[in-house]
């Protein structure tokens with residue numbers, strides 16, 4: 323069978339590097355067509371020399387020369403800049419685009435990939451959060467499949483196999499609860515970056531790790547699930563499950579529930595999205611019941627972790643509110659990681675932006691761009 327040609331947007335990150343491990347393990351099924359990064363020229367060069375893609379793109383043009391010089395003898399095309407990043411997905415030879423870059427930056431490349439009728443393996447949840455209505459409409463119009471990589475949404479997707487005609491009653495997104503599960507506001511006044519970056523179960527990029535600590539990650543995932551599975555807000559629950567073994571559950575209208583389980587390992591959902599509808603083999607360690615005598619579940623604390631409540635509010639109200647929330651959060655998390663604000667300020671900035679930035683009920687793509695830019699400027703003002 324023809325190998326699937328994969329473009330990995332964000333190949334030098336946590337998801338991107340794990341995706342390359344999956345591709346290496348199944349070199350008979352996949353080959354790398356495009357690799358991209360933002361600033362990490364050294365790792366991008368290393369990956370390119372190993373996987374020999376057709377093309378690489380480094381978003382930060384300051385690194386173009388270094389990458390071009392390193393690869394020109396290897397017959398690998400090199401481009402730089404955000405426009406190149408957005409356009410490279412249209413390459414005829416690409417079969418699947420794995421969106422593994424972080425944040426709003428994934429929006430334009432994803433739109434272009436859908437318009438070019440590429441299958442999307444979506445890890446970049448912010449794109450669906452910001453413009454889920456536009457993205458899913460575009461995918462329908464182009465007959466494009468969007469396969470979830472995010473572990474909870476992959477779990478839901480895996481539970482839905484064979485259930486096409488059976489409507490979903492409810493889904494339960496599981497959440498580890500993050501490093502501060504059980505803490506109250508007074509315990510979180512002086513949280514350090516290092517403490518917030520210590521996720522109990524998953525090794526991930528910095529932004530999603532902070533989002534997991536503030537429960538914003540689960541909030542983004544609630545909105546992501548709405549668009550991926552065409553659900554009403556009341557059909558999406560969050561349940562805290564500290565062990566991160568049950569990766570999420572679906573409840574059907576006969577009351578029966580299906581769960582997808584396994585050790586916390588992102589290679590499984592990445593592989594499933596790339597090989598769908600087939601399951602490939604994996605050498606990853608297997609879940610052992612005797613290691614987990616107690617799988618526990620508890621309600622999330624939306625009082626202490628306001629970001630989850632803000633996400634539900636944005637989902638309920640719709641329009642450009644989730645775009646406002648996402649932009650505010652990206653600025654606030656970046657400021658926290660640069661020691662400019664405190665941990666609890668993140669949710670405060672998010673809420674202030676949601677209250678201040680003008681609401682647009684039916685935003686166009688241009689409205690999303692304008693909302694994102696306006697919110698970033700306003701949020702930066704709150705950080706100073």
Ligand SMILES: NC(=O)C1=CN([C@@H]2O[C@H](COP(=O)(O)OP(=O)(O)OC[C@H]3O[C@@H](n4cnc5c(N)ncnc54)[C@H](OP(=O)(O)O)[C@@H]3O)[C@@H](O)[C@H]2O)C=CC1
Nearest residue numbers: 332334335336337360361362423424427445446447526527
């Ligand atoms: N990590 C995980 O386990 C999971 C991640 N996700 C989602 O997947 C996405 C990627 O996450 P993760 O891999 O952790 O992130 P990382 O921060 O580890 O990697 C991000 C990647 O995107 C690139 N990048 C960052 N900013 C830009 C930009 N402005 N333009 C172009 N490229 C950019 C980075 O390049 P460079 O290396 O040069 O900075 C890097 O290759 C996120 O949306 C996240 O929410 C979802 C579930 C689990």
Ligand SMILES: CC(=O)[C@@H](O)[C@H](O)COP(=O)(O)O
Nearest residue numbers: 472473497498499500534539
């Ligand atoms: C691995 C993955 O999908 C992450 O989104 C992870 O789930 C974050 O963990 P939390 O459950 O703590 O948000």
Ligand SMILES: [Mn+2]
Nearest residue numbers: 472473474543
């Ligand atoms: Mn997740």
